[in-house]
Amino acid sequence: MPGLLINIDVPDLAAGETFYTAALGLTVGRRFDDDIVELLGSDAPIYLIAKLAGSAIGPVGGAARDYARHWTPVHPDFTVANLDTAVAKALAAGAVQEGETLTLPYGRQAMFADPFGHGFCLIEFNDAGYDALATD
Template sequence: MTELLINLDVPDLEQAVTFYEQAAGLRLRRYLFDGSVAELEGAPVPVYLLHKEPGSAAVAASGLRRDYAPHWTPLHLDLVVADLDSALARALAAGARLERGPTDEAWGRLAGLRDPFGHGLCLLQWRGRGYDEVAD
C-alpha cells in the first residue's frame, strides 16, 4: 500500500495554519523540523505546510524560484464538504478568494477558490452518488 501525504509550500507558516484550520476545518497536530513545517490533521491524509521564502529555489538543480502570486497548477486540492455555502463562507472569511462559482453540476456543486498563498483549491458538494452520477 502507498501512503499519500500532501505538502504545500507557504511563505507564512502561522498564517497558513490559521487559514487551513478556519477554511478547511483541519487541526494543527505538531510542528516539525525546528518549526519550519506544520503537520495538519483532520483529512483522510496528513497535510504538511512547509515554510519556504518567496524567491527561494523550488528545485536545487533548476533556476525555478518559488512565486506565491496567484497561480493554478495541474495538481490542486479538492475539499469535499457537506454544505458548500457554509464552507464557502468560512473559506472566504479565512482569506480565500472566489475564482469560480458556485456552479451546479450533474454530480453536485463546485466553487473554485485561491488560498492566500496563490494555490488553487475547489470546494465540492456531492449530489446523489457524486462522480458516479456521471460515470460511463
C-alpha cells in the same frame, strides 16, 4: 498501495496555519522544527512547509517560488457536507472565490485561491457523486 500526504509550501507558516485551520476546520497535529506543521482532519494529512518567496523550487533549479496567483496541474479538492457553509468559512479566512459556484452532475463546486496563490476546490457531492460521470 501507496499512502498519500499533501505538502503545501507557504511563505509564512503562522499565516498558513491560521488560514487552513479557519477555512477548512483542520487541526494542528505535530510541528517539525520551525518550518513544518502537520494539519489533520482530512482524508490525508496536510503538511504546511515554510518556503520563502524567491527560493528555488527544487535541487536542480528551474523557476523560483512565487506566491502570486498561479496555476498548477495538481491541486487539492476538499469535499464538504454543506458547500454554502464551507464557502463562507473559506472567504472569511481569506480565500478568494474564482468564478461562481457551479451545479454539476455530481454535485456543487466552488473554486478558490488561498492567500498564497494556491488553487483549491470545495465540492459538495450529491447522492450520485462522481458515479454521475462514470461511463462504465
